[in-house]
Amino acid sequence: MLTFSYYAPTSLNQACRLLSEAQGQARLLAGGTDLLIQMKRNLVKPQFLIDLKKIKRLKGIEYDPEKGLRIRALVTHSELLHNPWILGYYPILAQAAQTIGSVQIRNKGTVGGNLCHAVPSADLAPPLLVLNARAVVRGLKGKKFIPLEEFFCAPNQTILKDGEILQEIEVPRMPERSKAIYLKHGIRRAMEIAIVGVAVLMALKPDRRTCAEVRIALGAVAPTPIRVVEAENSLQGKIIAPEEIEKAASIAAAHAQPITDLRGSAEYRQEIVRVLTARAITHAARII
């Protein structure tokens, strides 16, 4: 029988303390769209469930023109979709959130849960990676700042240690003359776990033809969401032209390490990475 003790702390401090006292036997509960399914399937059997939803400090989105965006861990996908700052300055996040699950899942699922569940296909990970986001992690000893690239360790595994909670995500301002886009490959038009996800951020030089900076991240094709620096380097400083795009896309595909699973073969996924990376670069470079 599924039995556990349920706690609903009202402060981050309390939550951290409960978490470390539980000595690895507790799970944090946000929207529950991942965790409750795992529990029902007996994949995880926590003795303690620590519900974060009563903690005000974990809610809301803030924006500062200088410092950028702050997305607290309990922000839901639906909130991303309707937030004016996100829609105005970081539309890629709304665009990615729109592809997640269904309306019900978007109303319940949170940004923190999406990142901390740490599946390779998490749809918010590639966009946040190309936005150079960093995680603000709260432990008993205080706060830590971790670049998102270092956050994911393995499938279902983050860098968070016992007693640590993801408090928020900080997203710097987008570079000048830049645009970012997320392309997700799936079969259905909703309720679809990414077969491949590709995010590209492109910043152009004042000539609006030369790549000043490009960032490329991939989902669902490696043990964690990844940045492909090699592909980025091949484009950096170049005039954006079809051959350059194709080259970068091929490098990205070569650096993907997909597996064959129910959703697609490794070979097919690699090909999709190439196609989507080229499309995303073209798109991001064009509409500025």
Next chain:
Amino acid sequence: MKHHNYSIIGHRQPAVDAASKATGQAQYTVDIQLPGMLWGKILRSKYPHARILNIDTSKAEKLAGIKAVITHKDTLGKKFGFVRNTADQYPLAVDKVRYIGDEIAAVAAVAEDVAEEALALIRVDYEVLPAVFDPLEAIDPEAPLIHDGQNNISARLAWEFGNVEEGFGESDFVRQDTFYTQPVNHCPLEPHACVASFEPPDHLTVWASTQGVFYLRNQLSRTLDMPISNIRVIRPQVGGAFGGKIELFPFNVCAAILSQKTGKPVKIVCTREEVFTATRCRHPMIIHLKTGVKKDGALVAVQARIILDGGAYNSTGPVATYLAGAFLCLPLKARNIKYEGFRVYTNKPVCGAQRGHAVPQIRFAIESQLDIIAETLGLDPIELHLKNAVQTGDVTLNKQVITSCGFSECLEKIKAQRSPALPEGKGIGFATCAFVSGATYHLFFTTEAFANAIIQANEDGTVSLITGVADIGQGSDTVLAMITAEELGIGVKDIKLITADTDLTPYDWGSGSSRVTYQAGNATKMAAAQVKKLLLEAVSHELDVYPEELVARDGRIFVRDRPEKGISFAEAVSLAQKSTGGEPIIGQGEFQPQEAKVNLQSGEGNTSPAYSFGAQLAQVEIDKELGKVKVTKMVVAHDCGLAINPMAIEGQIEGSIAMGHGQALYEELIQEKGQTLNADFINYRLPTARDVPEVETMLVESVDPGGPYGAKESGEGIIVSTIPAIANAISNATGGRIHSLPLTPEKLLKALEQKTK
């Protein structure tokens, strides 16, 4: 299309149970709560093929909250099966398990999770046996035997009409292909469920999510060795079935035995995983198909050799094997036909009936091949079909009698809808179908009637329609209410439905083979006509006119030429009751098709009293780099006979297309060594509302002489043409041809790669 003067029939009628379903009032089996009720759960095999050496239930029995644990020793060890003489499945495994999911033991407990916990405490010692998963390997004489017998062939049917070898010789062009189809689940939103309550000394009541209460009663009676009159089967509302709830399942028998043991009602609700793996799926097929045509497209010879992957038990196997052959050509005519169908046992989940029952698979093959032939010969595929189309009055080579046929009109309508030139990346595909309106034969070898109905008129002007029909969501209750209302000249709201309860309602075989409108519809119409006759007689005396001068319409019975002269329907009922000295005003009706004439061995015989026909166009948009297919629109022309409820028919067509679209493009049970890897709704993709294409429906109402008001079937036929229409559209858009379902992006990319090679 209004070509008649009916007041109810042919008008759009929302389902009679729509409001109760939409507001959550409707009671499904899972909603049933009885005092002291226990939860039942089934222990299933972990191995695809194993001998059971020992089952130790002692630990489970000791668990707090457990009320009973049963194994095969608690059953009568009687085999059951859809077709009586091929029964091969035990309620609980006796000696062997034959697939992952096979039932071994069952428990009843005070709560669902206690029951689950008990399952984990049952210890089964297995001797694992070599298993076989590929039907081509299973058919090999050296393969491990799954059942007692000479080989793993569970059914074989073969026949030839004419001489195909000569036919191929006469042909100008002969094409040969092999096609493959995949296992798919019905995915009813309501999982399979039942509640069994045994009342001492010997009476059993079962509430079940089923397509036929009498059929289930029959099967329970045989498996439990109880007289049918001691068993009462009731159908609460059913949340979809699609052929998957037509049979008896081991869990039904287990619930009954557990209830008998404990003296308490026992409820068993399948998990979604169980629905996916341990109920039924559509037969995957390997179809070797050879077709010979003249230069002008005239079909000279069609030859098919089919291997049906049946899974571990027979289920509807013989019927499926017959239907695939019987519908090899219809709606087309060929001069020579040869068919050979093998249904093979494998150590996998069991395959049975599903919407279209074996016909979608064969039609995918033949319509794909005809498309290839038309393209090769530079013919228009619609013209090719027109050239070979069956017509009213035809009798096919296998003796199917076509009593009404609007097929050519369907083709003409579809032709007019076809847009000429399409831009790059877009395509259009075409395919056709024919299907039964119920069966004319007793393949199930039961002795019961086909369809009965009783109608009683009440003095408040309403009538009670009493029928054994089990509406499973398709809207048959609504159609039967409409027929009753039309015949008696009252409103649909005046019909009180008493249905699907073996103790209260007369016999009906159930919702299967698209039979209800035609067969139960005829029975209902006849019962209503009898009531009307009694009423008109009484009114004719009162008004001093001949009964023939009277009309029943709009809640009144009046003189045709003097409408003001008449009385209300309610008054007529009172009048009739008085005039007969208080006898009830009751009519009864039945439908019984001609005697069994289908010969499975020769393949000859009229499968159904009437056939529906259809043609459809699929429009697709293709992303050639990703291999992604978007079906943008489906256009359907359907000859369903007279459309009694056009709204319900549109619903059935849209439902067929939603289902066919998923099965064409992505639905597939992925099995590895007998284990289903995607038994959930995230990894088994069912189309969402956002994926289903726009549907345009055109009805071609050939009025069938035998159907009630001329009606035929509309529930299944259309899925048959949906799948090949999409396949042909993909080929039209890309030039790539995929021979296996589903038509996934990965397969499309491979097909395109091959094309450029």
